[in-house]
Amino acid sequence: MTTRLFGEPVQRREDPRLITGRGRYLDDLGAGALAAAFVRSPHAHARILDVDVSDALDVDGLVAIYTWEDLPGALAEPLPLLIPHPALTHGRTAYPLAREIVRHVGEPVVMVVARDRYLAEDACALIRVGYEVLKPVVGLEEAAGGAHLVHDDVPGNIGAHLVQEVPGPGGETAREAVDAAPHRLEFRLDVERSACTPLEGKGVYARWDADDASLRVYSSTQTSTSVRMAIAAKLGLPLPKVEVVAPDVGGGFGVKIVHPWPEEILVPWAARLLNRELKWTEDRREHFVSSSHERGQVQHVRVGFDDDGRLLGLEVEILHDHGAYTPYGIIVPIITSTQLLGPYKVGAYRVEFSSVYTNTVQVTPYRGAGRPQGVFCMERTMDKIAAYLGRDRTEVRAANFVQPDEFPYDQGLTFQDGRPLIYDSGDYPEALRMLKELIGWDSFPEEKARAAAEGRRIGIGVGCYVEGTGVGPYEGGHVQITSDGRVHVSTGLTSQGQGHETVFAQIAATELGVPIERVSVVTGDTRRFGYAVGTFASRAAVMSGNAIALACRKVREKALRIAAEALEADPRDLEITDGMVHVAGAPSASIPLATVAVLSNPLRYAFDEEAKRATQFAGPASDDRPPVAEGEEPGLEGRDYYSPVRSTFAAGMHAAIVETDPDTAEIRILRYAVVHDCGRLINPMIVEGQIHGGVAQGVGGALYEKMVYDEHGQLLNASFMDFLMPYATEIPRIETAHLETPSPLNPLGIKGAGEAGVIPVSAVLAAAIEDAEGIPIDRMPISPSDLHTLRRSR
Amino acid sequence: MKPPPFDYHRPATLGEALDVLAEAGPGGKVLAGGQSLIPLLNMRLAAPARVVDVNRVPGLDGIEAGPSGVRVGALARHAAVERSPGAAAAQPLLRQALRLVAHPVIRNRGTVVGSLVHADPAAEMPAVLALLGGAVRLASLDGEREVPAAEFFTGPMESAARPGELAVSAFFPALPARSGTAFHEVARRHGDYAVAGVAAAVTLDDDLRISAARVACVSVGPVPVVADVTAVCGPRPAASVAWDAVAAAVRDLVEPEGDIHATADYRRHLTGVLAVRALRDAASAAHGEES
Numbered sequence A: 001m002t003t004r005l006f007g008e009p010v011q012r013r014e015d016p017r018l019i020t021g022r023g024r025y026l027d028d029l030g031a032g033a034l035a036a037a038f039v040r041s042p043h044a045h046a047r048i049l050d051v052d053v054s055d056a057l058d059v060d061g062l063v064a065i066y067t068w069e070d071l072p073g074a075l076a077e078p079l080p081l082l083i084p085h086p087a088l089t090h091g092r093t094a095y096p097l098a099r100e101i102v103r104h105v106g107e108p109v110v111m112v113v114a115r116d117r118y119l120a121e122d123a124c125a126l127i128r129v130g131y132e133v134l135k136p137v138v139g140l141e142e143a144a145g146g147a148h149l150v151h152d153d154v155p156g157n158i159g160a161h162l163v164q165e166v167p168g169p170g171g172e173t174a175r176e177a178v179d180a181a182p183h184r185l186e187f188r189l190d191v192e193r194s195a196c197t198p199l200e201g202k203g204v205y206a207r208w209d210a211d212d213a214s215l216r217v218y219s220s221t222q223t224s225t226s227v228r229m230a231i232a233a234k235l236g237l238p239l240p241k242v243e244v245v246a247p248d249v250g251g252g253f254g255v256k257i258v259h260p261w262p263e264e265i266l267v268p269w270a271a272r273l274l275n276r277e278l279k280w281t282e283d284r285r286e287h288f289v290s291s292s293h294e295r296g297q298v299q300h301v302r303v304g305f306d307d308d309g310r311l312l313g314l315e316v317e318i319l320h321d322h323g324a325y326t327p328y329g330i331i332v333p334i335i336t337s338t339q340l341l342g343p344y345k346v347g348a349y350r351v352e353f354s355s356v357y358t359n360t361v362q363v364t365p366y367r368g369a370g371r372p373q374g375v376f377c378m379e380r381t382m383d384k385i386a387a388y389l390g391r392d393r394t395e396v397r398a399a400n401f402v403q404p405d406e407f408p409y410d411q412g413l414t415f416q417d418g419r420p421l422i423y424d425s426g427d428y429p430e431a432l433r434m435l436k437e438l439i440g441w442d443s444f445p446e447e448k449a450r451a452a453a454e455g456r457r458i459g460i461g462v463g464c465y466v467e468g469t470g471v472g473p474y475e476g477g478h479v480q481i482t483s484d485g486r487v488h489v490s491t492g493l494t495s496q497g498q499g500h501e502t503v504f505a506q507i508a509a510t511e512l513g514v515p516i517e518r519v520s521v522v523t524g525d526t527r528r529f530g531y532a533v534g535t536f537a538s539r540a541a542v543m544s545g546n547a548i549a550l551a552c553r554k555v556r557e558k559a560l561r562i563a564a565e566a567l568e569a570d571p572r573d574l575e576i577t578d579g580m581v582h583v584a585g586a587p588s589a590s591i592p593l594a595t596v597a598v599l600s601n602p603l604r605y606a607f608d609e610e611a612k613r614a615t616q617f618a619g620p621a622s623d624d625r626p627p628v629a630e631g632e633e634p635g636l637e638g639r640d641y642y643s644p645v646r647s648t649f650a651a652g653m654h655a656a657i658v659e660t661d662p663d664t665a666e667i668r669i670l671r672y673a674v675v676h677d678c679g680r681l682i683n684p685m686i687v688e689g690q691i692h693g694g695v696a697q698g699v700g701g702a703l704y705e706k707m708v709y710d711e712h713g714q715l716l717n718a719s720f721m722d723f724l725m726p727y728a729t730e731i732p733r734i735e736t737a738h739l740e741t742p743s744p745l746n747p748l749g750i751k752g753a754g755e756a757g758v759i760p761v762s763a764v765l766a767a768a769i770e771d772a773e774g775i776p777i778d779r780m781p782i783s784p785s786d787l788h789t790l791r792r793s794r
Numbered sequence B: 001m002k003p004p005p006f007d008y009h010r011p012a013t014l015g016e017a018l019d020v021l022a023e024a025g026p027g028g029k030v031l032a033g034g035q036s037l038i039p040l041l042n043m044r045l046a047a048p049a050r051v052v053d054v055n056r057v058p059g060l061d062g063i064e065a066g067p068s069g070v071r072v073g074a075l076a077r078h079a080a081v082e083r084s085p086g087a088a089a090a091q092p093l094l095r096q097a098l099r100l101v102a103h104p105v106i107r108n109r110g111t112v113v114g115s116l117v118h119a120d121p122a123a124e125m126p127a128v129l130a131l132l133g134g135a136v137r138l139a140s141l142d143g144e145r146e147v148p149a150a151e152f153f154t155g156p157m158e159s160a161a162r163p164g165e166l167a168v169s170a171f172f173p174a175l176p177a178r179s180g181t182a183f184h185e186v187a188r189r190h191g192d193y194a195v196a197g198v199a200a201a202v203t204l205d206d207d208l209r210i211s212a213a214r215v216a217c218v219s220v221g222p223v224p225v226v227a228d229v230t231a232v233c234g235p236r237p238a239a240s241v242a243w244d245a246v247a248a249a250v251r252d253l254v255e256p257e258g259d260i261h262a263t264a265d266y267r268r269h270l271t272g273v274l275a276v277r278a279l280r281d282a283a284s285a286a287h288g289e290e291s
Ligand SMILES: Cc1cc2nc3c(=O)[nH]c(=O)nc-3n(C[C@H](O)[C@H](O)[C@H](O)COP(=O)(O)OP(=O)(O)OC[C@H]3O[C@@H](n4cnc5c(N)ncnc54)[C@H](O)[C@@H]3O)c2cc1C
Pocket: B029, B030, B031, B032, B033, B034, B035, B036, B037, B038, B074, B100, B101, B102, B103, B106, B109, B110, B111, B112, B113, B114, B115, B117, B118, B122, B123, B124, B125, B161, B165, B166, B167, B168, B191, B192, B193, B194
């Protein structure tokens, strides 16, 4: 039994439970609870004239019907705008239930509570809402044209407009640098909408305890602490009387960091009002039309470069579609604008985005959060430069890399955390070398020629990215060793399947020198840890991982102090191995951590044999010192926080070989290779799993998934029959290699890994298809039908 | 995504099933594998007053294969027919097509006959029945009737089965000696309904020249589009057929529509490509049978 577990491919401890059906997801809870269902707008843009519930009143089992008029106090106000920004001059959020106007299909208008979900839906079907249909605004360019407005008081539909500029080395503007460059290119790129689509949708289950005047809420959320604060504020409850628990959560990918969702405050409110347990489980159609989407952008690029393909100036104009509301601010286009730079030095840079309203589902971060679009932009630019100069695509990239000796490297921009965009560490030339070797880049031309001789079309593509991970402000960890020798770790951020129970236990086991079997981890339960931000931005390992390590170090120090006294040794000579504190080199002089835990808590009462040791007549305690020394606390526990100065920057490079069918235009991925650098690896197996999942989502976004809105603002493919999330059968085997450049910013030297896999996939596959076909690919996703159309129009 | 209220019946005999269906009339719906009906109910796209679950009715799950063809009972699952050696020997196209129907778990529940009655123009089994000139046997309190494929598929999701009728079996005829079949399709993901697909049957004469060639195309019309291409293909050995002309002929016969997954032009193009692939494979299968 080893205790040095950091860096080992420990099997995921949560899996036996999750894959044998013993997970407890939101809908597994509250079997007897009442059910909520919602009447949602069938129109993209309309004025509500009246709501007629008379027919619904006949439904046996109906409990309550609510509209906006019923909502009291703060509940009747618009939902919070979570991340304000000075450039977001016209931020707008929805009401929990629509007030007068609906602005996208799926917006909740009426809430129904009934004995079960079947009856609640029956009642919904009988409620008649009268609408005056207004002109819908659909499509980015149409919205930016401003002929019709999503919000009457938002001229031109522009919610935010932001320009960031970094002058070139000689102080020249991007415009000047591009104009003066020996070579110039100008082009337009399009990325369509997709969405997180976790297999478990959202869900909320609330229990009001009238005797205790307290509320317990379970939510399928990425942030239980912040949902708790939102509920307390919206319902006017004292914070200590509200508990929020994230149970097992079947995927989030960003959509569940948005909060409070209307249902997250309406369900607790109604549960309290009715004094009945109440649950709402989102169904798939609801998820498509009333959660969040992402990705949709149009980009205009102007780039100037020299004969070696070195960038001298880059100008990017982005039109970003944020849907009907902006509860999460403009984080997505900010990330696109800044992370677009990737591992490169671009000379002078100017990026401008307009974030516009449309009568569609709101846009908030989805795994990758604006980076896939930014990387698509930059990597397409690199490929176009290479094609223009007739140079190898990897050479052009290498010519622009930030070099290993240039870290920390300041890109001169402001990142999503409001801090300067400074890369902490990395080794991009080495990553590229590893990738080329892994995929066989240099021998590919022969392979391609051989295939061509057989009438087959194959192509190769490459894409690089840098990802700011582990954004602040902070996370905390609490570690307690109880007198049975068990180690209880808790942190406030939540888990959605990433493997936190395993990696946090690895960190604790390593720091404390205990067997991992003795460590248990709780996340996302405000009863255990009240201060947290949440799980997003590839931050859990960096933030909570470091906080837990720091908390463990406090506990370890205390344990050594107490053990030293008991062993009459110097704490500096002590080590902990397999849960035993012992003198280094003298294992016989030892004391179990369990006993240290007993000794840490002076007792008056003995309730078992172990406890006797800590009672007042048990030992030779000194008479002139208080049992709990000054500055000490009873118990063997510690709490600490990790708050970074700024983000840490992970990086990676992907390459793919695809085959396109000359007749059917089908696109098949033959090989997919990933070189990934997330600093020190806590668990390489889990990192690989994260990469695999990310690449799978990336393949979805590149070849299968899009949100198809018609001109009326109806989402035409709001089901898994027509929204084509890839199956396992569509995902290639993924070959991975790891590079470890530790982060100098945090004690463990780690960087985030959660989102990475998805980021460059569209860029890589576009490049490979372009290479196979010899047709520029400037719009993603691409389907066989799209490729056929491109071939026809050549 | 919960169904509206309905009465649930689970008859124990065929007679009982027909009684309930007669009583229910247009408000009755047969529940077989449920792989299409349950989603329709859950999305409230169908609201039958009565659902008649025939899964407990004995004697409906037969798969009888003989020299003249294969009779498939109403409760024979896709998977059972796919795995039946007798069915594969008598009519190889069944297995070739069933491998393309959905995923294994869905094939474990879904029924071949249910798929015929459901009459999705993108589905494989209606095309197979249409290509082979098979028939569906319908039972009601008035007795039984046999409806040939050409009359059975009346429109998208519409069949000749009337209220009160239960489809008890379907018959897929065997082909003459020196015949071969194949099914080629393009689906967006494995197991999805096809963007376009073509089933083909080819018969060779004594000199191994093509003497009969037929295709049935899915997803390019309201019902499976059957085309006889014997004139363009034969009487020639497969190796000397002008396949481009065959593709063009098939493309001219179909009138696909565009949707969110594919343009009409792509579907038409694809149907030509797949028709040639299926016909060539069918011809070599016919050769293989000869040798
Ligand atoms: C994810 C998914 C993918 C699929 N992909 C494909 C595919 O690629 N190709 C394909 O062909 N199918 C596909 N299907 C459909 C599947 O093959 C269904 O099983 C089939 O269409 C219907 O068979 P069933 O037994 O499930 O019928 P049910 O769902 O029980 O019934 C379907 C309809 O037929 C009627 N019906 C059924 N049996 C009888 C009967 N004996 N007499 C009278 N009426 C009857 C019902 O009343 C109902 O209207 C897919 C289904 C799913 C869920």
